[in-house]
Amino acid sequence: MLITIALWRIQWRATRRSPVRRSLRPAEVVPYFHGWGSSHGDARELAFHHNPPGQVERHRLTEEAKVEVADEDPSEVNDGNASYDQDLTLCLSELRDGEVEGIGEQLRDHVVGEVVDEDCNFFACAAVWKDKRLLKLRRIILNTDGKAPCEKQNAGELRLHQGKEDDFLMNVLHRKISLYLSSDNFSSKQVDGSHPFFWNSIIRRFERNQEPRKAIITFCHMMQRNISPDKFTFPFILKACASAMALREGEQIHCHAIKSPYNSDLFVQGSLIFMYASCQEIDSARASFDAMPYKNLISWNMIIDAYIKHGRLNTALEIFAQMPERDLFSWNLMIDGFVKNGQMEFAQRMFDEMPGRDIVSWNSIINGYAKCRDMTTARKMFDQSPFKDEVTWGIMLNGYAKCGRITTAHNWFEKLPYKNAISWNCLINRYLRCDDVKSAQKLFDLMPNRNVTSFNIMLDDYMKKGELQLAYQMFYNMPVKDVTSWNIIIDGNARLGRMKVARELFDVMPCRDVVSWNSLIAGYKENGESKEAIEVFIKMIISGKKPDNSTLAMVLSAVADLGLIFQGRWIHLYIDKHDIPLDGIVGVALIDMYSKCGYVDIALSIFNSIPQKERDHWNSMISGSAVHGRGNLAINLFEKMQRSMVKPDDITFIGLLSACSHAGLVAEGRRYFNLMISKYEITPKIQHYGCMVDLLSRAGHLEEAISLVNDMPLRANDIIWRALLGASKNQSNVEIAERAVRNLIELDPCDSSSYVLLSNIYACRDQYDSAGEVWRTMKSKGVPKNTGCSCIEVDGVIHEFTVGHIAHPQIVLLLHSMTQALRLEGYLPC
Structure with a gap:
């Protein structure tokens, strides 16, 4: 009876309304700009401090909602389809008013049916005009069979306007879009929607799924179709640029935003600040902030957070002082910044000046004292805090454990009002750090709800201690294994030199991440199998897995070991193509690779192109110059390093002294050796003495070299004795040669090179009997002569x-x- 009444009311209302034909408003023509397609670095978690824009306003359909049908060709309107759309709309109107509950559930089930044909162009006929409140119900959400449309349709488009949109239908539309985006066959080239709503949904979906490159390419396709981005498009795409560290693309989008009507929008301006800060362009972020005509609390907090993350606390404090008003988040930002930099005096002062404190404020100040190992003050603040949650108790527990007060930590653990997996795992991990495996195992056995992290903590400790039997028993008995579990077992075998086992485990693991590939590559590299490391890297690229900076540094080191300039140049091209910055370990590895492959000039050009050089860059370039005997270049680099206010370390002087040795710069070598001790207060290591002995020996100062060996506080290693042995051969000094060989044989009895070198010295002095005796000694001891290769x-x-x-x-x-x-x-x- 209710259904009959509802259908009668639908027909009666349909006779009172006649659809008004109206053409669609053409999209604004937007110039397309180039420069897309490159991906940057690993995506990382974003931290916007406001709710993301773009959510559709929630309204209800009412009986007064007007329905319009717009056609590309009015003559081709299907009246049956329009009538169906009218009926469905009016039924839903009744459903919203709660008048027809009988058909309500049927219609709801019908509309929510999530059937998606992956072969169809889902967006071909979809168009939602937010300014006109257009919802194309039948062709967006369902067809007459309750399924998503499977072909492009040019029939009438249903418009619902007068400022009323339906919450329920918009949610269904988002779910349909999400389903279609999850299809493996989806490409943004399929999208034929003429309104930014669809493009915003796709861009936002890709950004949330940590696929920022796809989001950027989707925006590129949007521009190609001359579809104007709206005020919601810019925040979404700028967040994607921030995730991908895509500064170049972000700058182009900024230029486009300036030309749009939304340049002064608060969310767009805030997104620009966030994008520039994420791309390490803090000055550009500040310029965007200063250009804002109106600044709200979110804007002030974002620029303060950006300066804090870049370590510029003084500037952050200046901006904080300029704020017209502050909220709790502003105060907590400053306290957390001082805490992370270990400036507890300023953090405490800021904490005391706060007009009001929440649990975040108390946890931050307690955590700061715990990190500084001042558990007395931390306990005092804990007792004063009116707010205590799991995080507060966990901070105290972790603080006591890190200070080595494991007994106090255990007592604190027993007092916890609520013990969760984090507190259990924290105490287990600290027992293992203190090598108290027995207590850790006991606690692990008592743990009521062990998670995969608990098993991984125990597994990692077993592998590091070489307890393979216990490790394998733990691994195969785990109820659930995640990718970290596999990575631990693979890395552990690689560290123990069991590369065959590590490779077998790698091949059978169900899911691999970049750490899995890095563990295998590092294992091959550290075990002297650089060729296999390069092969694994190539397979990694072919599989579509993106390497991180650690991967590139390791494989460049493997290339340098083998001197494979062809592969090295290919990796360099990969780095350039993906705009990977050279101001970290990648730049160091690239300089080292070219230097070891004999291309020191290319290494120097790369070094000069790095704007912010770290100490490792200087060390790598100085060492590269040393390998090629370019002592003057190494000295010039060292002098520039000092002028750049970069403090040298022991590795710097190893490269510098080695350069002096290879170039025969005896006076300079003596001066820098003394400078290292007197000015920089660096205690010489065996490598420094080795360089000096080699320098003096090469220059013919054997007596001075022997005197240095006798006076040094360290026991001479094989490098020092080989330097003396080589110099003895050049000067035919049998006495020193015999002493050097005796020490070398004592250090490594199975090394044949020492015997061969001594035999050659005897032969050069026509002492063939002594030379033959050396060979007979080698044979009697079973020392084989290594084949030249x-x-x-x-x-x-x-x-x-x-x-x-x-x-x-x-x-x-x-x-x-x-x-x-x-x-x-x-x-x-x-």
Whole structure:
């Protein structure tokens, strides 16, 4: 009966309304700009301090809602479809008013049916005009069968306007868009919607799914279709640029925003500040802030947060003092900034001046004292705090544990009003850090609800201690394994040199992240299998997994070990293509790679192109100059380093002294060795003494070198004795050579090079009996002579050669021809 009444009312109202035909408003023409397609770095978690814009205003459909049908071609209007849309709309109107409950559930189930055909163009006929309150019910949400449309339709588009939009239908539309975006076949090229709403939904979805590159490309396609972005588009795409560290694209979008009517919008301006701050362009962020015609609390807090994250606390404090009004978030930002920089005096002063405090304020100040290991003050603040939650108790527990007061930490753990997995894991981890495995295991066994983190903590400790049996038992008995569990077991085997086992585990793990690839690459690299490390890196790229800075640094080091300039240049191109900054470990590894491959000038040009050079960059370039005997270049770099106010460390002087040694700069070497001790108060290590012994030995100052070895507080290693042995050969000093060989044999009895070098010294002095005795000693001790080996890279292929090697017929034929030519000239080659 109710259904009959509802349908009768629908027909009666339909006779009172006639649809008004009206054409769609053309989209504004927006110039398309280039510069897209590159991805930057790993996506990271965003921290906007306001609710993201773009949510559709919630309104209810009413009986007075007018319905309009707009067609591209009015002559092709399907009256049946329009009638169906009218009926459905009016039924939903009744549903909202709660008058027809009987058909309500049926219609709701019908509309919410989430059926998506991945082969169709879902957005081909979809258009939601927010300014006209357009909802195309039938073609956006469902067709007559209750499914998403599967082909492009040019029939009438239903408009609901007069300022009323339906909350329920908009939610369904968002769910439909989300379903379609989850399809593997989806591409933004499929989108044919003429309103920014659809593009905003796609861009926002990609940004939230940590796929900022796809969001940027979607915005690019939007521009190609001359669709004007609205005030919601800019915040979404700028957040994506911040996630991808895409500064270049962000700057272009900023230019586009300036030309749009939304340049002064608070959310757009706030997004610009956030984007520039995330891309390490704090000055540009400040310029955007200063250009804002009106600044609200969110804007002030964002620029303060940006300066704090960049370590510029003084500037942040100046801006804080200029704020016309402050909220709790402003005060907490400043307190947290001082806490993270260890400036507890200023943090406490700021805390005392706060007009009001919340639990975040108390937790921040307590955490600051706990990090500074001032648990007495931390406990005092804890007792004064009127707010205590799980975080507060956890801070105190972790603070006592980090201070080594494990007994106090355990007692505190027993007092916890609520013990969660974090508190259990914290105490277990601290017991393991103190090498109290027994107590950790006991606590682990008592833990009521162990999570995967609990198992990973125990597993990691077993692997680091080499307890393979316990580790494997723990691993295979885990109820749930995550990617971290697999990474721990793979990395542990790699560290123990069990690369075959590590590779087998890597091949069978269900899901890999960048840490998984890094563990395997690092394992091969550290175990002297650099070629395999490069092969794994290539497979990583082919699989579509994006390497991080650690990956690139490790593989560049592997390339440097083998001198493979072809692969090194390819990786350099990859770095340039993806705009990876060189102001960190990647730049250091790139300089080192080119230097070791013999291209020191390219290394120098890369070094000069880095705007903010860290100490590691200077060290790498100085060491590279040393390898190639360019001592004057190394000295000039060191002098520039001092003028740049970069403090050298022990590694700096190892490279500098090595450069002096290779270039024969004895006076300079002595001066820098003394400068290291007197000015920079660096205690010489065995490497520094080795460089000085090598410098003096090469220059013929054997007596001074021996005197330095006798006087140094450290025991001489094989490097020092080899330097003396090599110098002894050049000067035919048998006495020093014999002493050096005796010490080398004592350090490494199985190394044949020392015996061979001593035998050659005897032979040069015509002491063939002594030379033969050395060979007989080698044979009696079972020390084999290592076969001479060398390798060369040609067109990306590594060719290896050994003594007596005949696997390269072209080389054998060439040597035979050279021998014949020598004979014709009257020479008798050996």
